[in-house]
Amino acid sequence: MxxxxxxxxxxxxxxxxxxxxxxxxxxxxxxxxxxxxxxxxxxxxxxxxxxxxxxxxxxxxxxxxxxxxxxxxxxxxxxxxxxxxxxxxxxxxxxxxxxxxxxxxxxxxxxxxxxxxxxxxxxxxxxxxxxxxxxxxxxxxxxxxxxxxxxxxxxxxxxxxxxxxxxxxxxxxxxxxxxxxxxxxxxxxxxxxxxxxxxxxxxxxxxxxxxxxxxxxxxxxxxxxxxxxxxxxxxxxxxxxxxxxxxxxRALPPTVRVDPTRMQIDAETIRAVLSTKYEQLARVSKLAAKDLSLPSKELRDGFEAIWAQRSLTLEQAIAALTNWCHQAEASGIAAYQDFARRIRSMHLGGASA
Ligand SMILES: [Zn+2]
Ligand SMILES: [Zn+2]
Structure with missing residues (x-):
């Protein structure tokens, strides 16, 4: 038993x-x-x-x-x-x-x-x-x-x-x-x-x-x-x-690098922004949530509108982003000026570890 x-x-x-x-x-x-x-x-x-x-x-x-x-x-x-x-x-x-x-x-x-x-x-x-x-x-x-x-x-x-x-x-x-x-x-x-x-x-x-x-x-x-x-x-x-x-x-998505000496918007910048599109949209969204003024809202909408377009050629993307950065720099809102500076300095590095 x-x-x-x-x-x-x-x-x-x-x-x-x-x-x-x-x-x-x-x-x-x-x-x-x-x-x-x-x-x-x-x-x-x-x-x-x-x-x-x-x-x-x-x-x-x-x-x-x-x-x-x-x-x-x-x-x-x-x-x-x-x-x-x-x-x-x-x-x-x-x-x-x-x-x-x-x-x-x-x-x-x-x-x-x-x-x-x-x-x-x-x-x-x-x-x-x-x-x-x-x-x-x-x-x-x-x-x-x-x-x-x-x-x-x-x-x-x-x-x-x-x-x-x-x-x-x-x-x-x-x-x-x-x-x-x-x-x-x-x-x-x-x-x-x-x-x-x-x-x-x-x-x-x-x-x-x-x-x-x-x-x-x-x-x-x-x-x-x-x-x-x-x-x-x-x-x-x-x-x-x-x-x-x-x-x-599978290879990891490439990481975006920030190089303050670049300061130009070209094909490299567009590739860097596109590969982190949702992250950049989240950043702009946060800026707009902190600053509820009309210019801030317009900047956010403008940024979203660029990447919402279905067929965007490389030239159009460069022109639209250059234009947006000018507006951000002229807005007098420090947070957007910083963001525009960061966008200009972005490029793609190799795959991250
Ligand atoms: Zn899944
Ligand atoms: Zn899910």
Whole structure:
């Protein structure tokens, strides 16, 4: 009788609560890493190429711990970027309300996953091999059932609680917090045409996905942090994998350099402004929010109007920006004069590290 009671109480591992909590944090973190590195950056955006062994490890792990199917996840997410904040966005808190996306995010995902049109239209390039069709997709719920058995074998009755935490992790942190809060609360480095926010500057708990505004401003960048004070743990893992020859990230967007001796507006300036367009729009927006005078508002509108034009030749862009800088310098508003000086000194450096 005693070994049976022992087994029910502690499982095969015999671990007490500290070990079990540590285990739970580790396995849920691996799941988050799988979502951000494999599903999001590799599959949905092709921002990083993974070695087949790494790629398959994550595919297996996500089947075992979440039951999510790569094709469904990647296509729903691509549609989110394509239709962001419209009625067709599969999970917009601006359209559906924050609490719906926060607490019913997993239902929204399941609902969208049933829509074959989404996978047909947005599912290109996702895995479609034998094991995908016959195991991971056909028996998508089998993995989490096995996981329950493994947990109970390892930890006895406490294994059920570990399993429950694992089942709640992705619906809460990915579907709820990133898709909900990431389009609701936080700060913006870039004035991207959506409401995406950076929730926290330190992307550890949800693998870097905290930096959701940076991601929307530059969706194909494998790195989600952009300011010196921001940290993206997913990017750290990708760099470690790359050092081991197991990942090939896409080149990072070039960084803009500021050279006060330049002071001219040419093709280089336009390239630098265009590559950081949303960031420059955010800066001007902030200037206008601080100075509510009419000239300030006109300067902001004028700056926005230049970059809102659909077909703008290089010559037209140079002329329009030169003209705008003259107006800013003549405005007598110090903040705009500084901004115009900064624009004139901008050029593109090499890719950032
Ligand atoms: Zn988003
Ligand atoms: Zn994305």
């Amino acid at each position: 005693e070994p049976l009671i022992d087994f029910v109480a502690f499982g095969l591992s015999g671990w007490e609560w500290l070990g079990i909590v540590g285990y739970t944090l580790l396995v849920t973190h691996i799941t988050i890493a799988g979502v951000t590195i494999y599903l999001h950056r590799c599959q949905a955006h092709r921002a990083v190429e993974l070695h087949p062994v790494v790629s398959h490890f994550f595919r297996f792990w996500l089947w075992l711990t979440t039951g999510m199917v790569t094709l469904e996840w990647a296509s729903i997410h691509r549609k989110h970027h394509a239709k962001c904040e419209t009625a067709q966005d599969p999970h917009s808190p601006q359209v559906l309300g924050l609490s719906t996306v926060m607490w019913q995010g997993a239902d929204l995902y399941r609902e969208a996953a049933k829509d074959q049109e989404i996978t047909d239209r947005y599912g290109h390039g996702c895995p479609d091999d034998w094991i995908e069709r016959n195991l991971y997709t056909r028996h998508s719920a089998l993995g989490v059932t096995l996981l329950m058995i493994v947990n109970v074998l390892l930890f006895g009755i406490a294994g059920v609680a570990v399993w429950a935490v694992q089942m709640a992790w992705i619906p809460l942190f990915a579907a709820g917090i990133i898709n909900g809060v990431g389009h609701y609360w936080g700060y913006r480095n870039s004035k991207s045409p959506d409401t995406s926010k950076n929730i926290l500057p330190w992307g550890i708990l949800i693998g870097g996905e905290e930096l959701h505004n940076n991601h929307h401003a530059n969706a194909t960048s494998p790195k989600l942090s952009s300011k010196w004070f921001e940290f993206d743990i997913g990017w750290l893992y990708i760099r470690v994998l790359a050092l081991a020859g197991l990942a090939k990230p």
